[in-house]
Amino acid sequence: MMVAMNIVEFLEARIAEEEAGILDGSFVVGTSELPGDGGEAKGSLGERMQEECAQKRAIIASWQEAADEEGIEDPGEAQGTVAIARRAMLTILAGSYRDHPDYDPGWSPELPTDVTAGEPTER
Template identity: 70%
Template sequence: MDIVEFLEARIAEQESALREGSFRPGGSVGPENENMDQSSLRALMLEECARKRAIIASWKEAADAEGISDPGEAEGTVAVARRAMLTILAGSHREHPDYDAGWSPELPSDVSDESLPE
């Protein structure tokens, strides 16, 4: 399973759980969402799934145009940036048994307090 297949499967799982009503958001609900009812929050989360799918579709389109079959083969600034988006998305599923540690994104560790939301 490559990173694109992995992400598509995780998104499908989340969408299915949201539609069935079995998905319960965890601690990622911020102050901007605390007054939302479950239906509104579910709609917002389904929209997030659609945005993730758009990132993956963008990758696939670019990869097809450049003849890239494996994201690890991406070269050049734009290709590497697109691959980074995939690894960042996959990083939120690092506890999943199908997650490949080789996909771990290199995230900045020196984030200043000024860049964090209040």
């Protein structure tokens, strides 16, 4: 049965489920090499998954702080370039949970599909 919730509540619930799965061992959390900068750093997959959950929570907190300042209660009410960009971050995060029964297809981001890869920019 689908539970009516907004996108922020949906994301918070999914992140809580992921964290619970990490902590109770539902995910295999072996050690893996971090991408090559030549260093000795190694970290467990569980640690990296927990960090990803924390980063998702930071995105949600950033949205909530801005929404509170602007008096926005529902992300769908966001107007203006910055508010819409912040809402897009939420919809992109939620998109990774499209198969969840509580996912609302109305949250699907309208991402460009005709973008061609350009030359990499130098830093």
